[in-house]
Amino acid sequence: MHLKINQAKIGYNKTLISNADAHLNLGEVCLLIGNNGVGKTTLIKSILHQIPLLNGEISINNKNVKSLSVKEIAENIAVVFSKSIVPQNYTVEDLISLGKYIYYPFYFELSKKDREEVFHIIEKLDLVQYKNTLLKNLSDGNLQKAFIGRALTQNSSVIILDEPTTHLDEKNKIIILKTLRKLAQEQNKLILFSSHDWRLAKEFADKIWYIKDGHLYSGVVEDILLQHEELTNASLFQINDQFVAPKIIAPDFYKEMLYSLLQKNFQKDLSALNFEFQNNFWLISGSSLQCQCESFQEIVNFVKTIY
Numbered sequence: 001m002h003l004k005i006n007q008a009k010i011g012y013n014k015t016l017i018s019n020a021d022a023h024l025n026l027g028e029v030c031l032l033i034g035n036n037g038v039g040k041t042t043l044i045k046s047i048l049h050q051i052p053l054l055n056g057e058i059s060i061n062n063k064n065v066k067s068l069s070v071k072e073i074a075e076n077i078a079v080v081f082s083k084s085i086v087p088q089n090y091t092v093e094d095l096i097s098l099g100k101y102i103y104y105p106f107y108f109e110l111s112k113k114d115r116e117e118v119f120h121i122i123e124k125l126d127l128v129q130y131k132n133t134l135l136k137n138l139s140d141g142n143l144q145k146a147f148i149g150r151a152l153t154q155n156s157s158v159i160i161l162d163e164p165t166t167h168l169d170e171k172n173k174i175i176i177l178k179t180l181r182k183l184a185q186e187q188n189k190l191i192l193f194s195s196h197d198w199r200l201a202k203e204f205a206d207k208i209w210y211i212k213d214g215h216l217y218s219g220v221v222e223d224i225l226l227q228h229e230e231l232t233n234a235s236l237f238q239i240n241d242q243f244v245a246p247k248i249i250a251p252d253f254y255k256e257m258l259y260s261l262l263q264k265n266f267q268k269d270l271s272a273l274n275f276e277f278q279n280n281f282w283l284i285s286g287s288s289l290q291c292q293c294e295s296f297q298e299i300v301n302f303v304k305t306i307y
């Protein structure tokens with residue numbers, strides 16, 4: 001079982017992503033990242049065939065999603081959108097039971113076997129004490145888990161989640177991400193999820209799909225991070241147009257501190273300077289100058305004397 005994107009052109013009247021090629025296998029967790037508006041949700045909807053491709057093919061298990069009925073797609077892929085409508089007067093158990101709906105033709109009463117399975121999923125997600133709690137009284141973290149529970153009862157091999165960690169605090173983010181990883185490993189699910197908290201999320205993913213400049217880059221997390229400097233440098237925000245960073249050789253934490261210090265204090269091009277951290281002092285050098293500074297205050301004072 002695998003999900004394959006083959007030479008796909010994705011978008012609406014306007015193309016958002018061209019020549020997308022990527023594939024995922026069962027048991028893998030993939031993080032989908034990219035700036036606002038690059039087309040993450042559109043890609044997810046294209047996989048579900050809710051938005052037709054402009055070109056190319058997306059297939060599940062070698063079957064083009066275009067040829068699958070809505071029911072067949074639901075049997076293969078469960079989806080959790082971040083902006084899901086919350087049926088306020090449903091209990092956690094009601095919501096999770098809904099995942100079984102695709103297997104029943106009409107208004108239904110769950111079979112004993114399905115009820116047991118729903119309970120088993122409630123247990124697995126650590127939601128037993130909230131089983132009968134109304135969704136409107138649930139914390140955001142537990143509500144998110146309940147939506148994941150609904151996706152699980154669907155029994156599909158693929159689970160896709162659009163920003164499952166939005167609005168959650170750090171603790172709940174980690175609970176959700178750990179749950180996803182565990183599902184992939186223990187139940188051999190293929191999990192694709194998008195996130196803006198990707199620095200944390202990448203710790204739980206095997207692969208990254210990264211959308212940038214209309215292109216989909218896919219691969220093992222560490223390969224993609226190495227190939228795209230802007231991802232690992234993302235903490236060095238450019239907030240000052242006139243600032244050009246000097247060359248900084250230092251451990252990441254020191255590098256980031258020096259970068260923000262200089263950016264805040266100098267609207268200048270500092271590219272002629274080199275800063276090298278030497279354990280207990282900074283060595284600053286330029287074409288005809290050299291200086292040692294032991295604190296950031298000294299650095300600011302020194303740079304002010306040259307600019």
Ligand SMILES: Nc1ncnc2c1ncn2[C@@H]1O[C@H](COP(=O)(O)OP(=O)(O)OP(=O)(O)O)[C@@H](O)[C@H]1O
Nearest residue numbers: 012013014016034035036037038039040041042043
């Ligand atoms: N039905 C539609 N018809 C035409 N354009 C659309 C439609 N839906 C979304 N778009 C546009 O497609 C672009 C990508 O939207 P999409 O929601 O896929 O981005 P995203 O990467 O998920 O963004 P975000 O991170 O902000 O959620 C946006 O410019 C959006 O306005």
